[in-house]
Amino acid sequence: MKNKSFLFISCEEAQIICDKSQYKEATLWEKFKLSLRFLWCRITRTYVSKNKKLTQSLKQSKVTCLKQSEKENLKETLQKELKKQEH
Amino acid sequence: MPKHTIDPNQWIDLYSDYLFNFTVSRVNDREKAKDLVQDTFFAGLKSMKNFKGEASERTWLISILKRKIIDHYRKINSNKGKAEIRVEFNSEDDEGSWLEKRVADPDYKTAEDTIINEELGDAIYNCLNKLPQKQATVFRMKTIEGLETDTICNELNITPSNLWVIIHRARITMAECMEKNWF
The missing domain is CATH 1.10.1740 (Rna Polymerase Sigma Factor; Chain: A)
Incomplete structure (x- = not known):
């Protein structure tokens, strides 16, 4: 039983490994366990396919955003400006 | 009203x-x-x-x-989108004769590519706005800013397993939303 859980993972675990793998943070062992589940689990296969599609779209769009620190600075500046207007 | x-x-x-x-x-x-x-x-x-x-x-x-x-x-007064014109002298004999050379823009994209990417970017941000605040923050930091897992965990005071669960939930919602609005 112990050996089984050692090799076989739950659907949610498999999906989280798939997520990690989108950011190249899954270990070889995790990828192996995901591949095993991928072979027989239709839900995992569907998730992997959708997840890859999402990653591709994100890469293709080249979306960008402000860094947290830049947002904080902007917030501060805007607050000052807002206060100036209120006076 | x-x-x-x-x-x-x-x-x-x-x-x-x-x-x-x-x-x-x-x-x-x-x-x-x-x-x-x-x-x-x-x-x-x-x-x-x-x-x-x-x-x-x-x-x-x-x-x-x-x-x-x-x-x-x-x-x-941008010249964006226009071909760059370089003027060169070829040899001593040719000195004074002008050669105009059209140089391809290395970042050239068709108007269609640009429009598709802009619309895709809009679709992604529309879906991102539908996520709960915490999921949106973690997803943005990890996926768009490309920050390391440790950095995000330290900044938001969460464990790596928490982070992956949040990312997982965010990715499910994002994929569903993109399925409806884009794919």
């Missing part, structure tokens, strides 16, 4: 990323984009009284930003 209300205190959290992404894709300069977004918010504050509530806050801010981007291009 106005359908939409205005709240400048929420602008940065709700719209700064969307506006910034919109601007970067049009001016190709991160610093300039930041300035333009800031100018847009300032202009928004000044003309808040003119907001009639007929359009959403975001649409209204985008219309201000579009004008700022046009003003930016007017200022720099």
Whole structure:
């Protein structure tokens, strides 16, 4: 039983490994366990396919955003400006 | 009666990323984009009284930003999109005869590519806005900013397993939303 859980993972675990793998943070062992589940689990296969599609779209769009620190600075500046207007 | 209300205190959290992404894709300069977004918010504050509530806050801010981007291009009198002309002397015999050489723009994209990417960017940000605040923050930091797991965990005071669960939930919602609106 112990050996089984050692090799076989739950659907949610498999999906989280798939997520990690989108950011190249899954270990070889995790990828192996995901591949095993991928072979027989239709839900995992569907998730992997959708997840890859999402990653591709994100890469293709080249979306960008402000860094947290830049947002904080902007917030501060805007607050000052807002206060100036209120006076 | 106005359908939409205005709240400048929420602008940065709700719209700064969307506006910034919109601007970067049009001016190709991160610093300039930041300035333009800031100018847009300032202009928004000044003309808040003119907001009639007929359009959403975001649409209204985008219309201000579009004008700022046009003003930016007017200022720099940009030659963006035109072929670069290089003038060379070939040899001593040819000295004085001009050769015009058209050089391909290395970042050349067709108008169609650009439009598709912009629309895709819009679709992604629309889906991102539907995520709960915490999921959106973690997803943005990990996926768009490309920060390391440890950095995010330290900053948000969460464990790596928490982070992956949050990312997982965010990715499920994002994939469903993109399925409906894009794929």
